[in-house]
Amino acid sequence: MIYKEVVAKLAQLTRALVRAVVTGTVDPPPGQWRRRVRVPWFPGPRRPTVDLVRLGDRVLAFVLFAGGVAFMEGPAAAARWPYDKSYLVIVSAAFSLPLVLRDRWPLAAWRCALLSLPVGVSVTGDFLSPPYTPGAAIACLLVAYSAAVRCDRDITVGVWLVSSAMAVVIDVGTAVPAVIGVTVAVLFGYNVRARRLAAGKLAEQERRAEDAFAERAALAERARIARELHDVVAHHMSVIAIQAEAVPLQARGDAGLLAQGLAEIRTLSLKTMAEMRQVLGVLRDTEGAPATSPQPGLHLLDDLVATARGAGLTVTVSVSGELGDLPGTAGLTAYRIVQESLSNAMRHAPRSDVTVELTRDDGGLRIRVASSLPGEPGPTPYVERGPVGRRPGLPGGPSGHGPAEHGPARYGPAGHGLAGMRERVALLGGTFHADRVGEEFTVTATVPIRTEAG
Structure with missing residues (x-):
């Protein structure tokens, strides 16, 4: 049983290493935490915007590049380094280049930093101890942090393991502080990722709660309007139907009585239409303004x-x-x-x-x-x-007032x-x-x- 658990853990660790070094992917950049500003000196009404995060990465990459060249020139000259100074420029550029890539492709930037370290150390090891510049160390910590912020837990574990192993291989003397620095950067990035995911889930839950509240409010409003329409239509239409049937019988050919009865029906119909307009006005009011017409009482x-x-x-x-x-x-x-x-x-x-x-x-x-x-x-x-749906015991026919054909009332x-x-x-x-x-x-x-x- 223990053997199977060990094999499963080793397989999981292997997958994490493979995903970190070869196949892993990253999450898209979190737009809600980004800040963009418009270029003030650009002519024309459509001025472009600048992402401050990427601008900061480029500025920092340039500073580390220039500082790295200046930092290496002194020890190289003192050690009478026999090669051309262009090598120093190339090594410093290789150390700082991952910073330019870390926002758009954080995992690719970490892989570049991982490859540039042994290549650069092969040059700087002749005159630097430890064999990498402070700028290279800063760049490696920043890309490790970026990978932890944008990758899942397995890839983050793989990034930490490979970075720690690389620090031990390059220089055993500085391996402990290097591993501690990588651990802090990775844990900090993982914590930031966890907080962002929690904030995103909370925002999604709040949005769903607002949608559910709005849906319940809409259903309640529909029920209220349905009740009002039922009360208006059921009452007035019943009276109109009864009067329409009774007026010809009461008039018995008297044109005056017939006209009077029809006038009463018309008055009641207009009253019904007015009340229905009042109720339906709520549906037409897109601004949500309260009804101003007096309610019946x-x-x-x-x-x-x-x-x-x-x-x-x-x-x-x-x-x-x-x-x-x-x-x-x-x-x-x-x-x-x-x-x-x-x-x-x-x-x-x-x-x-x-x-x-x-x-x-x-x-x-x-x-x-x-x-x-x-x-x-x-x-x-x-x-x-009954099943046919016609009311029993009243005269009539297909209108629903005829005798029931199935079942007692x-x-x-x-x-x-x-x-x-x-x-x-x-x-x-x-x-x-x-x-x-x-x-x-x-x-x-x-x-x-x-x-x-x-």
Whole structure:
């Protein structure tokens, strides 16, 4: 077992060495940590930009090149070095050239530095001890750091091993400080890489969290708009449909009564369109400006009751407490609950008796809407439809008001009316209940009353 682990570690180490020396690749340069400036003296409106990191590398390479030549000339002259001084220029250029490459190709720059050391030492070893210049040492440490910053862990380990081995081979006397310097440079580069990766992951998580928050906000807004559209369309369209059917029967050929009924339908249609424009205006507002049109509330309760009575319902309203100073959200919720309850009564129990009770006390606003069920067997607003999807017990045909062909009707939630009312109340922290009680279907809700700031 230990033998297999040793073999696996040796294989991993071999792969790290091969990747560092031959096949390894690097990450792209981190753009968010770069600084670019425009060239101030360049003529024309489109001035080029200069990467300060690469500019700094080139300046440092030139300084080390010039300093290396000056540093070697003295010991070479003292040792009466027999070769031409052009060799010193070439060696100094070979030592400093990796700095020019380390930003664009850090691993290639480290490999160049690794090859230039033994070649340069073969020249400088005759008159320098240790056999490399301070500029060469600085360049080797910087390219090792760059490789550790831009390469993964295996390549970094390979860079450290090869650099340490090269330091021992070139000069045993200075091997310890050289290995320590390489170790510090590699560990520092690895730490910088780890911090950058962590910062990148954190930024990605923050971006995903913002996207998720925006998506949830969009879904909530869509649900709110859907509830508003359902309440507007379900109520007013039900009244329009009932009046369109009843007006010709009531007029009985009287042109005056017919014109009056059609005028009422037109007025209600225009009101419906106005409310739909108000709701859909949220979708058209690209600037996110809040709606400025007044929202419906219990101050429009009389108009709502009058419309229901005009559609054939017998509506009795009982109000207890002051409702004039209700916050906008609570008033809108109460209005929509009463509106949806009356709409359900119009659609499923026409000409029925409806009782609306509104009671305000310290516990909030209590709403109770009770409507009598139709006398003949048939659906209520909360009847599930059979597989064919047509409502049983009402006259009609393909419009959905004919007898059910499959399965008996049974009481339970259907459609989005109850769900919308329940969601509205739940958003305010209230309670909602809807069920059949004797010969009535009763909707009860408790809406807490808070100030808009709270």
